[in-house]
Amino acid sequence: MPQAAAADSGIEYSIYTFEKGEGRWQMHGMTNDMQKALTSAEQLLDTGKYEKIEVKQKYFDKKTNRVVDMSLKVLVYKAKSSVLPLIGLVFLALLAGGGSFAAAYFLTQDKSAPTATESAAPEAH
Secondary structure: OOOHHHHHOEEEHHHHHHHHOOOOOEEEEEEHHHHHHHHHHHHHOOOOOEEEEEEEEEEOOOOEEEEEEEEEEEEOOOOOOOOHHHHHHHHHHHHHHHHHHHHHHHHOOOOOOOOOHOOOOOOOO
């Protein structure tokens, strides 16, 4: 249905947001333009402030003589995770483990003890 026809028919698009700390849905805005409502919802989701965003379509159905209110689209925020920090942490852990092993090895070497070649008595011919 073209947007002009949608506006004439009384179709409304409402944007509801579910904020992480609030625990309830709040109306964020309303428009007669479906594309504008969907674009606005995606922009709100990109902010990361809201956990969920719902676009609802509301219109009057003349056949059943009642108002129909239905969810058009629900967007859910998912945090972007990256493997790169995990790889960096593993590398640093291996580097720290190798460094501590090397330090322990060299610090526990007894410099005064003779080595195997020094303690062997020279053989008489």
